[in-house]
Each structure stands twice: as structure tokens, then as C-alpha cells.
Amino acid sequence: MTVTVKTVPTTPFEGQKPGTSGLRKKVKVFAEKNYTENFIQCILEAAGESVINGSLLVVGGDGRFFLKEAIDIIIKMSAANGVSRLMIGQNGILSTPAVSSLIRSNKANGGIICTASHNPGGPDNDFGIKFNCENGGPAPDAFTNKMFDISKTIKEYKIAEGINVDLNVIGTNKFDVNGKPFVVDVIDAVANYVELMKEIFDFGKLKEFVSGSKPLKMRIDGLNGVTGPYVREIFVNQLGASDSNVVHTIPLPDFGNLHPDPNLTYAKDLVDQLSAGDYDIGAAFDGDGDRNMILGHKAFFVTPNDSLAIIADFVDCIPYFKKNGVTGFARSMPTAAALDRVAKAKNLEVFETPTGWKYFGNLMDANRLCLCGEESFGTGSNHIREKDGIWAALAWLSIMEHTKKSIEEISKDFWKKYGRNYFTRYDYEECELAPCNQMMTDLENLITKPEFVGKEFSNGGKIYKVKLGDNFSYKDPIDGSVATNQGLRIIFEDGSRIVMRLSGTGSSGATVRMYIEAYEATNVLEAASEMLKPLINIALEISQMKKYTGRDAPTVIT
Template sequence: MSQGGKVEIVQTTPYEGQKPGTSGLRKKVKVFTQPNYTENFVQCTLDANGAALDGSTLVVGGDGRFYCKEAAELIVRIAAANGVSKLLVGQNGILSTPAVSSLIRHNKALGGIVLTASHNPGGPENDFGIKFNTENGGPAPDAFTNHIHKLSTEIKSYKLVRGLQIDIGKVGETSYTVDGKPFVVEVIDSVANYVRHMEQIFDFGKLRDFVSGKSNGKPLKMRIDSMNGVTGAYVREIFLNRLGAAEASVVHTTPLPDFGGLHPDPNLTYAKDLVDTVAKGDYDIGAAFDGDGDRNMIIGSKAFFVTPSDSLAVIAHYLEVIPYFQKNGVHGFARSMPTASAVDLVGKKLGKEVFEVPTGWKYFGNLMDVGRLCLCGEESFGTGSDHIREKDGIWAVLAWISVMQHTGKSIEDILKQHWSVYGRNYFTRYDYEECDLEPCNEMMATMEKNITAADFAGKSFSSGGKTYKVKQADNFNYTDPVDKSVATKQGLRIVFEDGSRIVMRLSGTGSSGATVRLYIDSYEKENVLGQASVMLKPLIDIALEISQLPKFTGRTAPTVIT
């Protein structure tokens, strides 16, 4: 047993702005590396656990971005001083967000500290983040993060074992004595537990035969892009070593502190290299992940794009081809409110509960914990199931390969068949970034007043030869069926009688401006093979008319189209 050293009490003063969101605290690296900044936030995060911290086990790891390893080593020294009994630390500080959730659940840990700014760019000039996941493996709820913030405004000191030396690059367990109490740091293989978990969910033998071509004489040609984020080692172990794909099937699998200059956000804009490569027609499936591995994008041959809303619906339809769900049953589906309602149609046909929740993965966790939900997703490229309490990019790709293996069809043909049964939800998101906040607030207030007026329901709107009749309209509120907590003002939504929807949300950052997000979900029962931009235009025009967005923002076009 090594001598860990003595607990030091270090005097400090609060920093403003240490208020974590659902996805933790995200700031520039230069903010986190200010004297005592990270120490303060970690101390407050530990303190928010109260008496449960003493003798506890915690998981620590992150996406490998700049400052990840140094922050992990610092957390070890702070945890040692605060009565934590054991830390499970990913080798070199590397753990994907889904892997952290899995480790928390498998080890019955008190929680985990995840070092990530998700899909934000990395490097010394870019972003870093810290978030806490609780004992169910999911992101800390509002009450917990509010407690962290309150503590951060009052902090006067933090605890540290300055002399504790730890090499988190070497797998193994080290025991220390800290002020006479045992403290254990186990540096773990970053991928082993997660890969075992996937093997329990999917039939790797069947998938290996399919990928190699043994089962049908035609190897599956895949292009899996880790975008120099955390998933590299997981992708190599699962797709190359376990499923037998060729080395050329995977790219950008070395986690880099700046993601090699890539923006690790798996969408058509930032995963352009993947899209351009698959567009040539040489691959059956393309997939990309974000920095911390919880988001995914799926494309088929010739870069046939699968919207996250459609991805969720297709997986829901075929869920029982996956052994985990054969064994445990299918217990309901959910989506975030802005996500297209394609999965609702699957739930209705299969006789399953479908939940519509606010944006934020924590809202799914409560429903999973009581067995009412087993599959969920968000339009922002997140898909997951109740195997953990985070969205899970690699899981989603394995689910898609399972569906391809089961049906023997291409991704495009799977989608076309799905649409022929359920109809198609054409979907897009328009982001108007850095708008003036005051007129945006006025726009939202005016629109809310108009759409909640007594005579709005029943109105018809026409454009481009299409007519939509309003069924209901409101500012979305959500009462959690489990803990009865209420989330209000989650976005303006207009639902039409055919199931089409307009959703508008405002994300504001004080006086520095706001992002307006406009979501268009245009349902077609028959015309399912149209060009999305053409099919969406009538409802987009109606949305701009109802919201008066060009008038209030002065914008004639969005900054980003997803």
C-alpha cells in the first residue's frame, strides 16, 4: 500500500458562472485552467453528494480532448481528500460517455465524473467540460446541478492530497493510505466493460457472419468514422476485432486533444469527409460519432441520409430482432418534443406507450428506471435504450447492422419499406444563431399569444398547394409521470390534424444574443419518396408566416440547416 499523503485544505474564492446544465459545465479550456477553477467545481460536485460520498466508488473518464488527462489526475487528488473509497479511472483518462454510464451501473458506483464538451471543438483555444452522472448512470437532475451551482457561489476552500502520484496511463490497481484511511485507484482498460456489455445485448456471432459475408456471401462494406474522438478504441475492438471488418472500414480512430482539427459533431456538415466518401457508392453503411461517443449519424449507400427521427422509428419497429429485447421485452418508446413523431406511429401500431418529453436525456431516465421505457431518441443525433442512461452512438450502429442482417435489405430499402407502412415524417431544423435577444423574446411572446388564442385551433393554413388544419397549439409543458416534477415553457408547438408539426424554441444567453430553432415535421401518408427540401417548403413557409420570424429577426435565411 502506497503512502498517499496528507489532506490539505486550500483556501479559495468563488468564480461566477459555474452553473452546470444537463450536460454539465462547458467553458473554454482557458477558463478551466484558471487557478482553482477546476478544483472549485470538482469540490462542489463532490460536496453535492453529501454524506453518501464517504466510502463511495466513483468513475472518472472523458473524451480525450485537451486538458482531459490533467483534469482526471487532479480529480484523483481531490477525491482522495474527500473520503471517496475507490476510483475507477479510464486509461489515460479515456472513457466514452456511454461507457461511464455502463461502468456506474455495473459497479453500483455512487456516480461518475465525465470530462467532455461532447460535440464541441477541442484544443487549447476551444472547449472543455465536466458533468456528473448519478448512481443510475444518467446525467444529474436539475435539483442536483442547482445544488452544485449554489455551493459554487459559497465555496471558501477545497481539499486536496497534493503529493498523491498516479500514472493513469498504466492499467492496474494502486492502494494508498490517506490520513490513515484506505483509498484505491483502479486504472481500467477503457473499452473492456463496454464491449462485454454490447456482447450481452447483440448476437456478435450472427453479426460477425453478416459483416464478413459468411452468412450471405457478401461482406458488409462499412465506413465508420470516429472523428478523432473517444470512440476510436471502441470502434476498433468491436468492428475490427469482434466483427471481423477490414482495417479500411474504420477511420480517424486515434483520439486527439484537438480532434485533429475536426469538429466532432456527426451531421452532414461536419462529417463531410464521411458523406463524400460514402457518396461514391462503395459502401453499404456509413456512421460517425461525436467527441464523447453518445451521438451518431447513419447513412446508407451513396450517402442516403437517415434522419435521427427516422432512425429511432426504424429501430423501434425492429427492436425485437435484438437479443436483449427478446429477453427483456419492449416497454415503450420516447422522443424529445422537437423530434419528428415518426416513432409515435410505430408505438401506436405495436400497442406500446410513447412519451413526448422535453429536450434532455435525464427525462428519459426516470421512465427507464420504472420499466416504462426501453428506447428513446432526440433529433440532435441521439439514440439509446435502457441498457444505460445515456444516448449511445455505437449501440445505434450495432442496432442498424442487426436490422440489415435481419431484413437482408439495404438501408435505403429498409427506409422505403418503413415509409410504405407508416408514411413519412419529412423533418428539418433551422437554426438562426446570434440573433438580438429582445426582438426574439417579443417574437416568442407574440407567437405564443396568437397560437394559444381560443380561435386558433381549427384554423387552416395553405402554401404550395398544401393545406394544414390546426389540431392543437401550446407552449409545451411536461409533468414527469414518475416524480411529478413539472417542466414548463419547453417550446411553442403547433400540431396539425394530419400529424404534421411546427415547433419553435429559443435558446438565450443573456444580452449576448440568442439562437432561434425552428423544427418542421411534415407528414405524408402517400408521397413518401419526394425530395425533402421540396416536401418541407410549404410548411416552412407557413411557419415563417405564423411566427413572423423574418420581421422580428431581420433574417432571410437560417445560419445552419440540419
């Protein structure tokens, strides 16, 4: 079939500004004429001819509605813009960690990932597209800002007609585009990632632990997202777990009406099953496989903050770190500071970065960082440049195998050693944008006044004295780039904190996130809800949350 390259006139769309991890909108928006084409052209132009001409790009997504239509557009536009080769997961499926691994192991020039991550899927819900650079990590601010600038003035895009690829069939597809070869390799979506996990963890020990003489009681939940095939291959085929140990392992366009966000609210089925059943560990992963939730016996919840810090404390029991060494740790600013105490004990650097995995990449590439995480259920290491849900579950299995203790015992031992950072996050989703912006402006004006420092707030018998109030900014220690307006912080003298942010991962309206962290050095075994109540009440009072959002309660409490 003849391949014809066309240049198609177009006009800009408002609002094609990538958030912390790409562009996310409703499916109906991406399906509008020229909308997806415009955004893909912006990615390719921002990358530049020196990257795109003759390049290899990895392409895949989380299986959600509109995936195959988007990949078809990416194939045809990549061909028209001079890309030489694409590697695409079978059926379009590739987890975000798998894309990062494939970019790195194949020395690709980057990758395009079709995902809205933990946002719901289906024809009436969300879709998303993001670009990952040649290090395998999300595009940095300078790149996404360039994309946005191009999106505001775009006049045309290039697309090749006559290219059709069957994503169901593994194999090589070759085309001639204006006299130059263009190759699309449809690959096994799972193999590369599984091999990487086998290099990081001791699968021999884990297999004996999971399926030996006393099999581990597990419930691993893919939430009908992209991780299903990876979960089945790793936990069942490699580690010997039974089929009953893994659930919701078929990627579905609407996630089977499950919400692909692994938290206590949206992964309710997993929480209920562990609460009622006799399980040693439960784990769930989000739509694209980069987030995780870890539960112990009777649904004992490990906060992402504690999960990161505990993995850091036991980092030496993972073969990858014993072989390569441990250079430093990092956490996003809203993430509780439990990790900082581990870093101090191990005499290692610890970095506090803005929200968004892209801020960890430079530190990893400079060998200043090997373990990092975010309170939003993201944990990972420098084995790739993305957070990695299945990796986190395997890390916990390694710690359990090493200590011969339960998840609850491991967590409580950690608190007794370091103290406990009681933590919660309140999400107010799809609020009106204008009043939320006004709330943030008014709050910033309040907390950055000099007289705010030293002010005392009391509630429920607790008194908190302000040490600092600011709008967090970050200077990258590697390239000197500066990120400003990254979240409002109220830090108290005992280390407790209130943090407020407007999220960049929603597809419509405003999502307000309020983070509450109360540190206790010795009183570590109380109910988190009770220990946090005084500071929650203070935060609601200072922010005037109800006035600005019109909400009596958050959409999600984590």
C-alpha cells in the first residue's frame, strides 16, 4: 500500500498545557477533530528534528477507552515527522514503568504514553498523553512549557496515510515513507519488565516465601488496569502463587467500572476482602501501573509515606541495592518526613522536591538518588525513571521474607525506632476553579506575613506554634532550574505540617489537596484519625475550606 504524507491545516485549542504528568482531558475532548493530532504534533516539534529524525520511540498505554485510536494517530504522525522506528506493546498495552524500562534498555529517544493514570476510564471519563525523554522519565518543565507554547500557535500537522498496523499480532511491520524505511515493532508487553524485576529481586527466595511449604496468603489486585498481565506473569508464573491470589487482571477500557486509584476509598473491594479474610498482604495498582497501595493482615494500612521510609530502612535486603550501593533518598514536598529520619540514621542525602516524578530524574542521572517516593501512592528507585507499583510490592515481599515478620509488626517496629508521622490527605475533587484560586491566594497572603511566624493555634488540647509559612519553591541542584508556586506550607515547631495544593492531575475543574502531618516521637500506636483531628480542624479553619469550595467534606480521605 502506498504511504502518502499529508500536511493538514489546523487551529490551536485552548488548554493543551501538560500537568505534572502529561495532558489529561475527557475522552470526548481528545476525540474532537484535530485535538489529539495537535497535541502529538506539539510533542514531536518540541522534541525537535535532532531527536525525532531517525529516532526510536516506545509507545503504549494503560488499555483505557480511546487507546487504539490514539496509537493509530501516533503511528501515522510519527511516520510523517521522520521517526524511524516505533516499539509498541501488544494490543497497545504497556505499563508506565515498562515504557521507562524499554526506553532505557533499548537506548530509545523517548516514548509516548497514553494514560490518565489513576483517573477513571470509559467513554465518558478520562484519557491522557505524556512524553517521556531518553532517560525514561517524564518530560521536564522546559520541555512541557515548549509544547504548550507550540500548542498556542500551531497551524498544521503532518500525518501519513496508508499505514495500518495490527496491534494484536506480535511482529515487525515495515513501510516506505518518502523513500525512507519506517518500522513498527509490536512487542511482548511484559517480557522486558519481568526480566528487569528478576535482576533487582531474588526471585528464588521470593518464590520459596510465596509458594513454599507455607504459602503466603496474598491478594494482588490489578483493578482491571494495565498491570494485570504483569501481575499474572510475576506472581503466578514466576513466584508460584495460585490463581486465587490475583484478581482483576484483565485490562478493560473502562476498568470494569472500578476506579483505578489504589487508595482506601477507591480500592474498597481489596480493603473489604482483607478486612474480612485471612491474608498476609494485599496490594493494588493504578491504571498505568506506577502507583501502589500496601495492606497487611486485617487491612492494616501502610501509608505511602511509611512505605517509602520502611523500604529505605531495609534497602540492603534488596539485591539491586546491595550490588549498586545506596547514594541518597528523595520525597516530594507533601510527603511526610519519615524518610528524612532514615536518611539521617544512614548518613545519606535526602532531597525534598516538588510533586511530579520528573523532579527525581536529574538526581538519579547524577547518581545522587536511588530511592524516592510521593505520598500519592508512588514509590520507586533508579532502576527506571518512573514510580513503579509492582516493584514496591516486590520490595515489601523482600522485607517480609528478610524479617520473617508481618507488615504490621514491621511498621510498628519502625515507628518505635523513628517516631511516627501521622498523616492524612483530604481531596476535594472537581471544585469550581475561580474560588479555589482565590482561596490559595488569600491563604498565601496570610501565611507569608512576617507576623504569622510564632502564631499559636490550639484545638483538642493540642497547641501548634508556627515555625514557617511559605509557597514552596525548588532549585534543581543538578541543572539549576527553578520551580515556583509548588504548594503552600505551614510548618510547626514540632515538625508537624499543613500543606495545600491545587492538583495538576485532574481533567476538569480544580482538585484541592490538603495534607496534614502530625509527628509524635513516642505516642506512636494510636488511631491516626484521633491523633490528626486537632490539626485537621486547624487547617480547615485557617484555609476556610468550606467557604471557598462549598464542600462540607472531602471527596476522598487517604
